[in-house]
Structures are given as structure tokens and as C-alpha cells.
Amino acid sequence: MRRRVILVGVNLRNQEEFEYSMQELENLADACNVVIEDWLTQNLQHINQTHYIGTGKTGELLEMINVTGADTIICDDELTASQIRNLETLLDCEVMDRTMLILEIFARRARTRESQLQVEVARLKYMLPRLVGSRESLGRQGGGSGLKNRGAGETKLELDRRKIEEKIAQMNKELENLIDQRKTQRKKRNKNGLPVVSLVGYTNAGKSTIMNRVLESSQMQTDKKVFEKDMVFATLETSVRKVHLETNQTFLLTDTVGFINKLPHHLVKAFRSTLEEVVEADVLIHVVDFSNPNHEEQIKLTNEILQRIGVTNIPIIYAYNKVDLTSHKFPKVKQNKVYLSARNRLGLAELMQEISKEIFHDFIQCELFIPFTDGQIVSYFNENAHVLAEEYEADGTKLTVECKKSDAERFEQFLTTEIKQKEV
Incomplete structure (x- = not known):
């Protein structure tokens, strides 16, 4: 049975991008194959610490659940353990937040052992502080003093926490081995002296499509292509491919995980080793969905995340993709911006020329x-x-x-x- 959900969002102090954030939440929910019954939004100066939304709105939400038969509520912000518990008690249905939704998508899409471990570590770290009161049996603790008088709930809670911490430590150890393998591969590539070009950008901007079109133009075998689909977070693994130009110049092209607004910090931290490919690149291709009315906001958010992971002083070429869906003229090059349509294979030659200028200037x-x-x-x-x-x-x-x-x-x-x- 597909889950039937209501999306809930709080517009703090009239944020300009709030409507877009809610639309993005709907796209994320769609990626989980749920039935979206309705939206509920509220303008507030501060998030309600007890129920995320105000008392009047919780009553309205309860009514919406009764009318639509929704069984899940998805909130646009990260909720505390007490907010989740209070809402679930009041509404008698499952409550998820944006972070849980993104983690679920990542868990479904992860294919390699490394990405599966990274997602699971992020999920467990997110769960750890939310264990208290996550089940009724854990909410009751015995009174009195001394170990003998401790409640069953407290003991169970400590056991659960210890199990999770041990699991995180075990997974981090396995991840370290995979990270060492990745570092060894990078060292080998550096010895070959091949320049590295990394595709970065917002999720579903067309990074994988550009990579596949570049591989086609360099006459690579079709089995070297990466997975591409018109959906959020189609790519979670960093793929590295060798591109051989007609001029006998060769470089490495990497495709990376896409970014999104309110990307959980646990995920950024877990995927830091994967994103090291970006930090050590010679040139970045910042892929932008030019047809998206909020593309300027997406550029800003992507640049903020790049700064957060330590990207500095790396030349950036902006690839404005999906221009065919707008009235803008293309293919066109303006300074470090290339306007193209990867789907229609127009503007790729201009992009390759800009890449060559940056990496083969010596x-x-x-x-x-x-x-x-x-x-x-x-x-x-x-x-x-x-x-x-x-x-x-x-x-x-x-x-x-x-x-x-x-x-x-x-x-x-x-x-x-x-x-x-x-x-x-």
C-alpha cells in the first residue's frame, strides 16, 4: 500500500523561497512513491517547540487527516524527538521530517557498499538523539536510587543507544578501509598526471546526462555510461571516467551526488570522503538547471555547500543546462558560462572547448x-x-x-x- 501523506511547512518570517522549498518537499515525497493528499502551511515568527506548528493549525491538520485518510505527515524542517512524539500522539499517525525523507531516498538509491554505509551511518547518527521517547515503553523510567531501581525503559534505552553506537563504530571502520582504497586510486591517477574535472550542482540539474553525452562524443563504450533519470538524487556514487579527446588529450571526469536545500549535515559529513574528489579537482563544472525559475537560489546553495566541504581556488565553469526548455538563445558561451542542452546534444562542443582551455593551458x-x-x-x-x-x-x-x-x-x-x- 502506498502511503498517503500531508505536507506541512512553516514559513518563518516570510521567507521568499518558502513556496519553492515546499515544492521541493513535494518532489522529494514523489521520489518515495507516496500519494500526496494535501499541503498545510503556516506563517510564524518562531517554530513551535511543542508541535512544530501552532495549536490552531494542529486542529486543522487533524481534520485534514480525518477527511483525506492520510496516514503520514511530512514536515519541511528537521524536527526534535519531542516534536515528533507530540505530533504522533496528537494525530495518531506517522510523522516524518525533511531529513528522514532524504535519508529514506538515499537508502533506496544507494547501490555501492560505500554509499550504503555512508547513508546508514548518517541515519543512525540522526536516530541516536531521537531515541528518548521514540516508543512508549522507553518513556517510563522507575523512581528511586541505585541500579536496582532503574526502570526497564531506561535500561532498554541505554542498550539501544549502545547497540547503535557500536554499529556506527563498526561501519565507520569499514568505511575507513574503503576511503583508503579511494585514496590509493587517487594517488595512482595523480601519478599518471591526468587532470580531473568534477561535475557538481543541484540534484536533477543534468550532471549524469552531461557525463554520458561527453562519453558518447569521446567514443567511449556504452557500458561506461552512468545511470541517468529525471528525478532527485538519481546519482549517489561518485563515478570516474576517462575522456579521450580527438586531440589525444585525456582527462578524468567525475560525476558526484547532487545537492539540495536543507541537506542534512549528517549526510554531508558521511559523504565527505566521496566529495573529496571535488575538493581535489582541477576544474569544476557547476551544472545548473536553467529552466528552473529558482536556479539562482540553487547556484547560491550549491556554492555554500562547496565552501563547507573545503572547495577553494578551483576554476569553475557554469554549464547552464536545459536551455531548450526556455526562450534563451543557445548554444552560447559568455565568460565562464556555457548555455547548452545535454538532452539535445547542443552546446557540448562549446563546453569541451572551455574545459580544454582550463586544463590544457600548459x-x-x-x-x-x-x-x-x-x-x-x-x-x-x-x-x-x-x-x-x-x-x-x-x-x-x-x-x-x-x-x-x-x-x-x-x-x-x-x-x-x-x-x-x-x-x-
């Missing part, structure tokens, strides 16, 4: 003469550089290439012309 153009006895060097440049011209002479091969400065310096004895910095 490429230089030079001319080399390589004797036939060193034919393996010709092969090396054909595989790792952009060969502009190749001529065979009596004693060897003359190459005009665009290559890394380090490669030009490595084969300096074969240079026939002065190194020219590539124009970008």
Missing part, C-alpha cells in the same frame, strides 16, 4: 626531428599529444605537435624549433 606547440632508430618516441607522441603534422625524411621523422610542456622538456634533444606556448 600545452605547447613545438617541432621535433626523431631518427628512425627512436621510432617508439613517434608512437608516444601519436598516443599522448596532438600531432599537427608528420613528415618522413631520409634519416627520420619530422613532427609538429601540441604536447605537455613536461614532454617537450623530456625530449628536448629532439627539438628543432623554439617552444611556442599554445594560444588559448
